[in-house]
Amino acid sequence: MIRLILIRLLTFGPTVIVASMVLFVAVNVVPGSASKAALGIYATPQAVKRFEHQHGLDRPLVIQYIEWAGKALRGNFGMSFQNAVAVGPEVKKRLPVTLQLAGMAFLIAVGLAISLGALAGFYHQRLPDVCITTIATLFGSVPNFWLATLLIYLFSLHLGWLPTGGFVPYSEDLVANLRGMILPSIALGVVSSGLLIRIMRTSLIEVMSAHFIETAQSKGISNFKLVIGHALRNALIPFLTVSAVEFGFLVGGVVILEDVFRIPGIGSLVLVGIINRDYPVLLAAAMVITMIVLVTNLLVDLLATIIDPRQVRARN
């Protein structure tokens, strides 16, 4: 087990490095586009040259990457092209907002998945199963931005229960903060629950056919106790690993939903970076989102190894 954990920890560094290289290349794939974007298409060649020299863009990409990565390791993401403000503090300010949104959405997704998935798994191939499986596919197929639009129409404009968007820090007003976060979390969480419900269902069906379940049944314990006390606990382990991967997908969704609900998080920073063609901002925001995904995957892999080393060994 310790060997598995060590291998996973040792490969994490190279993974992060390659991921950051991929992002760096993806952002810089068209040479000269940064300066053109920052200065406009009517910029003189001299101005472009000066700009590129000033920001070090005239050097080879490898050198640029090493310099960027070295600074980024220390939390320095360079200066914004747009307003010459340091990007690092801006990212730090926005990160908790995104984490809160993603965390709340994830709780909704996991809550829906465990309850509905276990129900469907228990009633395998009976009416509740068919209904829940259909609902899961429906959930998984809804475009999150359309769901967000519908939710705003219904709960904000029609019923007037919740704000249409905007953000209040929880340190200022917790109730207002939660009220603003409910709709985006639902829009984000419901879509992710689609896959998770199915995973939970399959996982429970598998566990229900195990011998220890038969033993428990023959002892005559109630169905409720059987599922909660025996089956669910064992079904949760494979579910956990998949839910971590789904969390990564969910974190990507903040790029869209923060825009729809005007939430000042990392996701909207990605769009700010793109609209202003502000590559240091874009790169920093994208890297932070990617790190959230990589770190969650690492943590869950480690957790899964500690809980049940057989699973991980079987996977490799």
Added chain:
Amino acid sequence: MGRINWRKYGLLIFSLPVVVILFCASAFSSLLAPYDPYYLDVMYMLEGPSSGHLFGTDELGRDVLSRTIYASQISIVVGLIAVAIGMTGGTVIGVTAAYFGGLIDNLLMRLMDILFSFPAILLAVILMANLGTSILNAMLAIGIIFIPGFARLTRAVTQTVQRQQYLEAAICIGVSGPRLIWREILPNVFGPVVVEAAVAFSYAVLLESALSFLGLGAQPPEPSWGNMINTGRGFIEQAPWISFAPGMALFLCVFSFNILGDGLRDLLDPKLNK
């Protein structure tokens, strides 16, 4: 006899009509759409649904139904080409990795793992910002995102085939490498790849709409479900119907292709349908 086996074909029976309607809508848009999707009628701006305009008109007086029908063209084309790119790239990488094994396998698949761990929409958004906003680039960006998924799948299938006796027999009688891949491995890869393609198609349509919604895909006035929903969002209070029709079309499209994928999986791989 004579009864339909619902458990086996139920999902296909439900999804195929929707899929056919979708392809027809995009192929015969000009015949099916009641109006020109670009025709501005300032007399009928933001009109609610009526017998003249079934799904109402948008902020420039254009017929929402006609635009929704025309928008299916972009979704279908982007979906098809993106899936083709992902399928080809992924199959080449997956089969190569499994066929050569060792270091090549390790390097290729680790890279695929890393690409796979990026949130798709993030990668799509970054690629679009860089390549420039056009439908062609959207296809390319979405196609690249699909490569790791297809690569993982084809690698796994190829490895299973490699353990079969008939492959050993083929090697023994001296079948050459390329012929081995073409005649023995690829036919086995086909089934699982088709299932994956159906699901990937639904995801491609979703991603294209998301890009257009953010203003990074199809550019107005060209109608796309994504940019129509985005426009409708601005008029949600006065005219909720602008975003309703394209949203519903997108939702139905994604849903039926997901169901189609499930149905094909049941049909092609009975082992999974326990």
